[in-house]
Every structure is written in C-alpha cells, then in structure tokens.
Amino acid sequence: MAEKSKLNLNRVPIPKQAPEVRKRNFNEVALGYTDEKALEEASRCIACKKAGCKGGCPVNVDIPEFIKAIGAGDMPEAVRILKSKNSLPGICGRVCPQETQCEMTCNLAKKGGPIAIGRLERYVADWERAHPEITKQQKGQISFNGKKVAIIGSGPAGLTCAADLAKLGYRVTIFEALHVAGGVLMYGIPEFRLPKMIVQGEVDYVKSLGVEIKLDHVIGKIATVDELLENGFDAVFLAPGAGAPMFLDIPGENLSGIYSANEFLTRTNLMKAYLFPEYDTPIQVGKRVAVFGAGNVAMDASRCALRLGAEEVYIIYRRSKAEMPARLEERENAEEEGVIFKLLTNPSKFLGDGRGRVKAVELHEMELGEPDASGRPRPIKKPGSEFIMEIDTAIPALGTRPNPIIPSTTKGLKLTKWGTVLTDEATGRTSKDRVWCGGDMATGAATVISAMGAGRRAATDIDTWLRNSN
Amino acid sequence: MYKILKREVLVPNTVYLKVEAPEIARKAKPGQFVILRIDEVGERFPLSLTGWDEKGGTLEVLFLIMGRSTMKLSSLGEGDRIMDVVGPLGRPTEIESYGKTMTVCSTFGVGPAITLVKALKKKGNKVVSVTEARDKTYLFWEDRLRSVSDETHVVLGDGSRGKYRQANQFVKEYLESGNKLDRVFIFGRVFTMMECSKATKPFGVKTIVGLTPIMVDGTGMCGCCRVSVGGETKFTCVDGPEFDGHLVDWELLIKRKRAYLREEARAFDLWQPDNLRRLAELSELPRRV
Numbered sequence: 001m002a003e004k005s006k007l008n009l010n011r012v013p014i015p016k017q018a019p020e021v022r023k024r025n026f027n028e029v030a031l032g033y034t035d036e037k038a039l040e041e042a043s044r045c046i047a048c049k050k051a052g053c054k055g056g057c058p059v060n061v062d063i064p065e066f067i068k069a070i071g072a073g074d075m076p077e078a079v080r081i082l083k084s085k086n087s088l089p090g091i092c093g094r095v096c097p098q099e100t101q102c103e104m105t106c107n108l109a110k111k112g113g114p115i116a117i118g119r120l121e122r123y124v125a126d127w128e129r130a131h132p133e134i135t136k137q138q139k140g141q142i143s144f145n146g147k148k149v150a151i152i153g154s155g156p157a158g159l160t161c162a163a164d165l166a167k168l169g170y171r172v173t174i175f176e177a178l179h180v181a182g183g184v185l186m187y188g189i190p191e192f193r194l195p196k197m198i199v200q201g202e203v204d205y206v207k208s209l210g211v212e213i214k215l216d217h218v219i220g221k222i223a224t225v226d227e228l229l230e231n232g233f234d235a236v237f238l239a240p241g242a243g244a245p246m247f248l249d250i251p252g253e254n255l256s257g258i259y260s261a262n263e264f265l266t267r268t269n270l271m272k273a274y275l276f277p278e279y280d281t282p283i284q285v286g287k288r289v290a291v292f293g294a295g296n297v298a299m300d301a302s303r304c305a306l307r308l309g310a311e312e313v314y315i316i317y318r319r320s321k322a323e324m325p326a327r328l329e330e331r332e333n334a335e336e337e338g339v340i341f342k343l344l345t346n347p348s349k350f351l352g353d354g355r356g357r358v359k360a361v362e363l364h365e366m367e368l369g370e371p372d373a374s375g376r377p378r379p380i381k382k383p384g385s386e387f388i389m390e391i392d393t394a395i396p397a398l399g400t401r402p403n404p405i406i407p408s409t410t411k412g413l414k415l416t417k418w419g420t421v422l423t424d425e426a427t428g429r430t431s432k433d434r435v436w437c438g439g440d441m442a443t444g445a446a447t448v449i450s451a452m453g454a455g456r457r458a459a460t461d462i463d464t465w466l467r468n469s470n
Numbered sequence: 471m472y473k474i475l476k477r478e479v480l481v482p483n484t485v486y487l488k489v490e491a492p493e494i495a496r497k498a499k500p501g502q503f504v505i506l507r508i509d510e511v512g513e514r515f516p517l518s519l520t521g522w523d524e525k526g527g528t529l530e531v532l533f534l535i536m537g538r539s540t541m542k543l544s545s546l547g548e549g550d551r552i553m554d555v556v557g558p559l560g561r562p563t564e565i566e567s568y569g570k571t572m573t574v575c576s577t578f579g580v581g582p583a584i585t586l587v588k589a590l591k592k593k594g595n596k597v598v599s600v601t602e603a604r605d606k607t608y609l610f611w612e613d614r615l616r617s618v619s620d621e622t623h624v625v626l627g628d629g630s631r632g633k634y635r636q637a638n639q640f641v642k643e644y645l646e647s648g649n650k651l652d653r654v655f656i657f658g659r660v661f662t663m664m665e666c667s668k669a670t671k672p673f674g675v676k677t678i679v680g681l682t683p684i685m686v687d688g689t690g691m692c693g694c695c696r697v698s699v700g701g702e703t704k705f706t707c708v709d710g711p712e713f714d715g716h717l718v719d720w721e722l723l724i725k726r727k728r729a730y731l732r733e734e735a736r737a738f739d740l741w742q743p744d745n746l747r748r749l750a751e752l753s754e755l756p757r758r759v
Contacts (some may be wrong), residue, residue, distance in 0.1 A: 177689050179507055179514075179554040187687075216556045218689055222493050245693045247703065254696055254703060254722055256729035263692035271513060271686070277740050280513035280538055281686075282733035356725025403690050404708060 009113025012041040023306045023337035026191045026274060030094070038123040042070040045115050048107050053117060056105035058453030059160070061085045063102055063117055070120060079128045082121065087163035087206060088156065088452065090129065090198045093122025095189060096449045097327050129201055142210065145169035147466050150233040152219045152406065155183020156448045157239035157439030159206050160455030161462075166209035168463050173233075175217040178270065183241050185448070187270035188262070190300050192307070193330075196269075220405035225413075229434055234469075235462045237428070238421060238437040239455065242445050243403025248292060248396050252350030257284060257358040261293070261301045261397035268304045286392020287311045290361055292347060294324040298397035299331060302339045305393065313339050314389075318346040318366050318379040344368070346379065348386065350394060360390045399445045410435070420444055428458030436462055471551040475528060480610040481603075482757040483535050484577060485544045486520070492527030494557045500586045501563030501680065501712055504529065505688040507554035508542050515539050516685045516707075518657070519558065520581025529555070532581035535757065537734040538741045545748050559688050560711045563589070563678070569652040571595045572644075573619075574637050574666050576602040579658025580611050582680060586655055587618045596620050598644075598651075602637040602662055606630060638665035645673045653678065656715060660724055667715030677715035681706050683726055698722050 015031040016022070022029050033041065045067045053063040062081050069078035082089050098104075098118035106114035128134060147170050151158045154176040162172045180186050182199045207213060219225060225236050245260035247253050259267075264283070267273040271281035289305040291298050294317040305313045315334070317324060320343050324331060335341070344366045353359040365385035368377035402419040414422040414431035423430055423442040430437045438454030440446060476488035494504065503516045521530040535544050546552070563586055571590055575583035580601060587597050599619035603609040605628040616622040625634045634640045645651065654670050654677040656663045663679040670677045683695040683706050690708035697706055698719035704710060742749075 177556070178687065179556075187691075216554050217493075218556060218559065221558055222497055242691075244690050244705070244708075247693070254698060254726070256726055260693040263686060263694045266686055266692050272511075275511075276733065277737045279511045280737060282513075282730050282737070284730070284733075356722070356729070405689060 007046065007108065007111060007113075008044045009108065009111050011044075011113055011116050012037050012119075014116070014119050019333075019336040019338070022192065023303070026307055028195050029192050029333060032126055033119055033123045038070055038120060039073075041116050041120060042067050044108070044113075045071070046108070050107075052105035052107050052109075053102040053115070056102040058101065058449050059086050059456050061102075061121075066124060067115065067117070067120055070124065075124070075127050075131070076134045078124045079134060082124050083128075086121075086452070087160055088202045089121050090125035090202055091156070091185060091194060092449055092452070093118050093120075093125050094194050094198070095447075096121075097447055099328065101449065125198075129198075142167060142169055144171055147171070147234045148173070148232055149235045149237065149462060150175065150228045151237045151239060152225070153177075153183055153239040153241050153439070153441075154181035154203070154213055155185060155239060155241050155439060155451065157241075157451035157455040157458075158183065158237070159203065160452040161237050161239065161438065161459045162211045162455075163206045163209055164456055164459035165462065166206070166211050168459075170463075170466075172211045174211060174213045175219050175223075176213060176215050177218040177240070179215055180270070181213045181215065187266045188297070188300070189448075190265065190269055190304050192303070193300065218405065220409040225406065225410040225432075225435060234434065234466055236435045237455075237458050237462065238406060238430070238435065238441055239439040239451070240403060240406055240441050242400035242440040244401045246396070246398045246401055248347060248398065250347060250349050252352060252358065253396075255350055255352045255358040256356050257286070257392060258350065258394045258396070261291070261297045261395055262400065264301050264395050265297070265304065268308065274304075274308055283308065284393060285310050288389075288391045289313045289393045289395065290316050290347075290389065290391045291395045291397055292316050293397035293399070294319075294326055294341075295397060295399070296326045296330055297399075298395075299326045299334045299339075301395045301397050303334055303337060305395070306337055306339065310393070314342050315339055316342045316345050316347065316363065318344065319376065320344055320368060323376045344379070346381065351388070358391060358394055360388050361394060362386055362388055400440070402441055402444075406441070418444060426457065427461035428454055429461065471553060472555040474546055474548055474550050474552065477546070477548050479544075480532070481608045483608070484610065485533055485535065486581075487531050487533075487543070487546075489529050489531070489552060489555060490527060491529045491555050491557075494555065495522040495524050495527050495529055498522040498529065498558040499562035500565065500582070500589045502558040502560050503688075503711060504531070504555050504557035505559060505685065506539075506543070506552055506556075508539060508546070509553050512542070512553065513539055514554075514556075514686055514688065516559070516682065516688055516711075518578065518582045518680060518682070518711075519585070521585050529557075530581065532578045534578045538737040541738065542741065542745075545745060545752060547752065556688060559707060561709075563655070563712055565589050565593055567593045568595055570598070570650060572598045572600065572641070572651050572654045574600045574602070574641060574654065574656045574658075574662065575615075576637065576658035576662040577608075579656070579662070579680070580615065582657045583655070584611065584614055584618060586657075587615070591618065599623070600625060600637050600640055602658070603627065636665060637662055638669040641666050642669040645670065645675070651675045654715075656680070660720070660727065663715060664718075664720040664724075667718070667720075671716050678712050679715035679718060681711050681713060681718070681723065683723060684729065697726075 066081040103114040272279040273283035365382040366379040372378040428436040436458040439451035695706035700717035
C-alpha cells in the first residue's frame with residue numbers, strides 16, 4: 001500500500017477577494033492560481049490509466065494530458081490539448097459545475113480530494129490570454145469546404161458549434177439578437193463571476209477562425225429559418241437560449257420594482273446599469289431586496305443586488321437547503337457576502353405603496369411533505385404562518401420558458417409539451433430537415449457546459465450529414 | 471452602424487428620422503417597432519415604425535423628446551450613425567376588410583397611423599382619421615393624413631378648431647350620433663389611447679391600441695414591458711404591441727411607464743450641460759416635453 005501513502009488529497013485553494021471587500025465591487029471574486037499554486041495542484045494528479053474525469057466532461061477534454069503538460073511546464077502544449085476539445089476554456093474554468101462533472105468522477109474524489117480541474121483549466125486559459133502569440137502559431141490554415149452553416153445565437157452552444165464547424169472548413173455565420181455576442185455569458189452571468197473581457201476574448205478567438213457574427217439580428221423577424229435555408233445556408237443550428245422568464249403568478253407581480261432575474265441581470269451586466277448615470281440604463285435596488293428561487297441565477301441576482309448597494313438581500317426559497325439547485329460554491333460565496341437565506345418560505349402576494357411600486361411581500365412558511373414528481377419533498381403551506389416583509393425590490397428567479405419567436409415562425413418544427421424544440425439528444429437533430437437545435441432551447445434552462453456539449457454534438461452531426469448529402 | 475439619411479424637427483418636441491437599414495426595411499409591416507441603442511453607453515428603447523422603403527432600404531421613425539435617449543437621438547444630424555437598430559419587432563397589425571374603420575392618433579402616433587391607414591385602404595376599408603394635438607404649433611402631417619383617409623378630423627387641445635378639445639370627445643359624439651364603426655385603431659399618447667378606448671367601449675366597437683411601455687431587449691427575454699390585458703400578464707414586445715384597448719389595465723401601464731422618472735430627470739440634467747455645444751450647433755433646436 002505504498003502507493004496510497006503517496007496520494008496528496010489537499011486541494012490547493014484558489015485565492016479570492018475578501019467577502020467584505022468584494023460584496024461592494026464588480027471585480028472578479030476568484031483571483032486564479034499563481035504559477036506555483038498551479039504546479040502544486042497539477043502535481044497531485046496521478047494520471048490514472050482509466051481516467052474517470054474525462055467521462056465526466058460533456059466535451060471530453062483530455063484532462064490528465066493537459067494537467068501533465070502543466071506539470072511538465074509545457075504551457076503551449078497544455079493550451080493545445082485543452083483547446084482541441086474546448087473552444088471556451090476561460091469560460092468553462094470559471095462557470096462549469098465541476099463538482100458534479102469531471103471533479104466528481106476524478107478517482108481522487110472517492111478519497112475526498114479531487115483534482116481542482118476547473119481551476120487548472122482556468123489557469124491554462126488565462127496563461128494563453130497573456131501569451132496570444134502561442135495560439136497564433138498553433139492555428140493552421142483552414143480551407144473552405146464549400147458549405148455554409150447558419151447558427152442562431154452566440155451563447156455557449158452557438159459559439160462551440162461555430163468553432164467546431166469552422167475548424168472543419170465550413171463557412172459559419174452566427175446571428176445574434178442582442179448588440180453584443182456571448183448570449184447568457186454577457187447578459188446573464190455577472191462580471192464578478194465571469195469578466196466580460198474573458199468572454200470577449202473567447203468570442204474573438206471564434207471570430208479568428210473565420211466565423212462571421214451578425215449582431216442585432218433577431219431570427220424569426222429580420223429573416224426566418226426557412227429563408228436562411230432558401231438563401232444559401234446548407235444547415236441551421238438553433239441555439240437561441242433561454243427565452244422568456246417565468247413569474248410567480250401571484251397578485252401584485254406587475255408592480256414597479258419587481259424584476260425578472262433576466263431583466264435585473266440584463267440591466268446590470270449587459271447594459272451596465274451599475275455605472276448609471278455614466279451609462280444610460282437605470283436600475284432601482286433600494287435597501288431591502290428579496291430574490292425568489294435558489295438556483296445559480298438567484299445567487300447571481302442576489303450578489304448583484306449587494307454590489308448595487310442593497311443593505312439586506314434575501315434568498316426566499318420554498319424548500320430546504322438540501323434541495324437548493326445552485327452550485328455549492330455559489331451558495332457559499334453568497335452566504336459569505338452576507339446574503340440571508342430564508343428557506344421553507346413562499347410568497348403569496350406583493351403589496352404596493354399606492355403609487356405603483358412594490359412595498360412589501362406577504363410570505364408564509366412551508367414544511368416538507370412526501371416526495372413529488374421531481375423526487376424532491378413536496379413543500380406544503382403551513383396554515384396560519386403568513387407574515388409581511390417590507391421590501392424595495394423583488395426578483396423572481398424561477399427559470400425560463402422557451403422564447404416563442406423561432407418556433408412560431410419556422411415551418412415544420414415540432415415542439416415538446418414544454419414548448420422546447422423536439423431534439424434528438426445525441427445528434428441535436430430536430431423534426432425539420434437541415435435544422436439542428438441545442439442548449440436551453442432544446443433542454444430548458446441548464447448549464448453553460450451542457451449547452452457547449454450540445455453545440456459540439458450538433459457540429460459533429462451536421463458535418464457527418466453534410467458530407468453524406470453530397 | 472445605421473446611418474441617418476434625413477432628419478427633420480416636425481414640431482418643437484417631435485423629430486422625424488430616415489435611417490438606412492435595408493434588411494429591416496425588407497421585412498417591416500404596419501404595427502411593428504424597432505429597438506435602438508444610440509451609442510456605447512446608450513440604453514435600448516423602442517420606437518414605432520412610421521414608414522419604410524423596401525427598395526431604398528430605409529426606415530422612418532418619429533419620436534417625442536422625453537428624456538436623455540430621445541434628446542440624444544434628436545441631437546444627431548444627417549450623416550451621423552446610430553449604433554444599433556434591431557427589428558422589425560412585435561406582431562404586425564391584423565389588417566382585414568372590416569368595413570368602416572377609424573384611426574385616432576396623437577404626437578408620435580401620427581406616423582404609424584398614416585402607414586396603417588394606407589394598408590387599411592388597400593384592403594378596401596373606409597377610414598376616418600382623427601388627429602389630436604395640443605395646439606396648432608404641435609400639429610403636423612395633417613395634409614398627409616388627409617391625402618390617405620376618406621375623412622379627416624383635427625382636434626386641438628386649445629379648442630381653436632371645432633368644438634372638441636380631446637379626441638375622445640369627438641369619438642364619443644361620432645358614435646352617439648349614430649355613426650357605425652367596425653374597428654378603431656389608436657396610436658400615440660397613453661392618455662389618448664385610454665380615453666378613446668373608454669369612449670368606444672359602450673358601443674362595443676373593437677378597439678386596438680399600440681402600447682409603448684419601457685422595454686430592454688424587445689425580444690421577450692426580460693419581461694420589463696409586461697402589461698395586464700384582460701387580467702392576464704402579456705409581454706408587449708412579443709405578444710403585442712397591439713392589444714384590445716377595452717381589456718388593457720391602463721393604470722398599471724401608466725405607473726410602469728413612470729417607474730424611472732427620477733432617474734430619467736437626473737440622467738437628462740447630467741447629459742445636457744456636456745452636450746450644449748452640440749445642441750447649439752443644430753440648426754433647429756428640438757425641445758423636451
């Protein structure tokens with residue numbers, strides 16, 4: 001058992017801004033490994049023959065190989081290995097839920113100290129950004145294969161699919177509805193978790209592969225999917241993203257001061273409302289903010305509210321801590337910054353100030369009953385437990401429904417009963433000829449990396465299909 | 471970037487722009503709108519389409535100067551560029567052969583109304599137009615409206631033309647005196663839409679209003695533009711912008727439109743001193759409402 005004693009199970013922690021400092025600024029929270037720390041963490045990897053980590057990665061990054069390259073001090077090689085499978089490593093290293101993917105299936109996870117794969121991935125990506133000449137050398141000349149693909153949406157699914165197809169010689173055009181590329185990476189995920197400079201860098205990389213990005217193009221309005229297919233595109237990949245926000249469906253929900261998480265985050269991140277009045281878009285936060293829901297988006301919204309100057313920010317969730325869908329790390333970050341969790345609590349109505357603004361919310365306590373269809377205990381209202389909480393701002397963060405614009409303007413596109421596009425998971429194929437779909441539009445709200453995985457699978461299948469259709 | 475080809479100050483607070491946007495011009499239909507972002511720090515805001523020229527590749531908009539963004543837009547000249555123009559957004563107006571119709575408009579609503587009147591005429595409808603303005607200083611495009619409508623009535627708020635001061639008074643008396651209407655369309659100020667909807671309701675005339683709440687993305691993603699119609703929450707950008715005026719919760723709409731008045735005033739006050747020179751260079755100086 002000599003082998004066992006050699007195992008080092010101490011993950012090297014990542015330096016972070018102190019909670020009391022970071023909760024008042026929009027700078028990135030996690031500061032990244034230094035060279036020494038990265039080497040130390042990389043040296044813990046035991047380079048398993050049967051590497052569990054790889055299977056846990058939706059885009060099958062050759063994880064032990066790139067970590068080995070870090071350990072050997074060969075950073076250009078680490079970049080090459082990582083980028084051959086993942087076009088957006090600077091993003092994934094920051095926002096992937098590694099604890100339920102590669103790090104969960106890492107063989108050291110069983111012993112309690114999985115390799116910090118996400119942090120190492122981020123380290124490699126950040127190294128590359130500081131050494132732009134390296135990728136320039138690595139990029140070979142790509143020759144155009146005569147086929148054109150249109151991609152709807154420039155979020156994680158769209159960018160991944162575009163990069164993969166461009167590398168294979170396709171001429172790719174991305175149509176983006178907003179005025180910047182990046183989708184949820186730009187409008188949704190806050191600066192302090194994913195700096196927009198990083199996203200811009202990854203978008204520029206995709207563009208450097210020859211991908212054209214047309215901004216301000218709402219497909220379904222300025223052109224339909226059918227028109228794209230008639231006008232020279234051989235295939236279309238739909239990746240328009242999450243779409244329409246859900247609300248609580250309780251009285252008073254349309255009072256001013258009640259923002260969907262999408263609106264709150266869009267105003268803050270995309271429109272830079274935190275720089276108002278230097279930037280034109282305003283946002284109102286006030287002193288007390290209530291965020292409803294407990295997913296990653298709820299954590300992002302609550303932490304933005306703190307940074308926008310709120311004194312007290314509450315996460316209000318009808319189940320208990322164990323059922324919270326947010327990543328543990330994000331929950332901890334929010335807690336450290338002072339977000340207050342009001343669990344087993346649900347709202348029943350909003351109360352106005354008589355002039356159209358929200359003033360308070362009526363809440364009641366919940367208790368957990370038998371498991372429901374989702375397998376989680378069903379929350380049941382505790383009778384007589386109603387109470388009023390005064391608030392200045394409310395943010396329902398309850399997920400999204402598919403946006404109707406593309407389904408309602410595309411002929412022959414079959415939908416599921418949830419309104420998502422009926423899609424074959426393995427290939428991304430839809431019911432419509434020459435049309436593929438991936439990301440939240442196919443699955444409902446999910447993670448950045450699962451959208452990237454879908455983009456990759458669709459790119460592979462589009463390539464196979466277009467070759468065979470010749 | 472979208473180039474401004476023509477700019478005209480129509481009345482002291484209303485500006486007309488013709489903008490180069492060939493892709494949008496190809497698809498535009500009556501009732502639709504565009505979202506603009508003027509510059510890097512700009513906010514996204516909607517403007518109804520007043521007209522478009524598919525062959526020339528241009529769009530036309532009319533806007534009322536309310537706050538920083540519209541003032542900023544009014545200070546751009548011919549040859550200047552708008553950073554982003556997105557569209558055509560929203561559902562087009564449903565245009566059928568209704569029979570006898572009426573369009574009522576005020577301020578920036580005059581533009582979309584003229585476009586709609588033309589489309590209604592093409593479908594064989596008879597169109598009575600009513601245009602409302604504060605006084606004759608603020609009245610514009612009466613001749614254009616007259617040239618496309620079967621009948622045109624002007625209502626001025628100072629009572630200087632005819633006996634009415636508000637369009638809704640005209641609409642009410644028009645229906646009370648036995649005239650039949652098959653459909654009414656209203657564009658412009660919320661007050662005009664609300665009061666005229668109230669006027670047509672007792673007569674059961676289907677009344678369509680073009681709502682203009684605050685928007686951010688304009689594609690159904692944020693829910694900022696939600697309105698209550700017949701007790702149901704709707705997103706104006708994708709479910710509208712036109713709704714049944716008898717079912718709209720006007721009070722809610724007005725309150726939501728006013729939600730950022732304080733910020734708007736602050737932003738405007740900060741913007742103006744920095745841009746006095748630019749404003750002074752404009753041959754015609756527009757005015758804020």
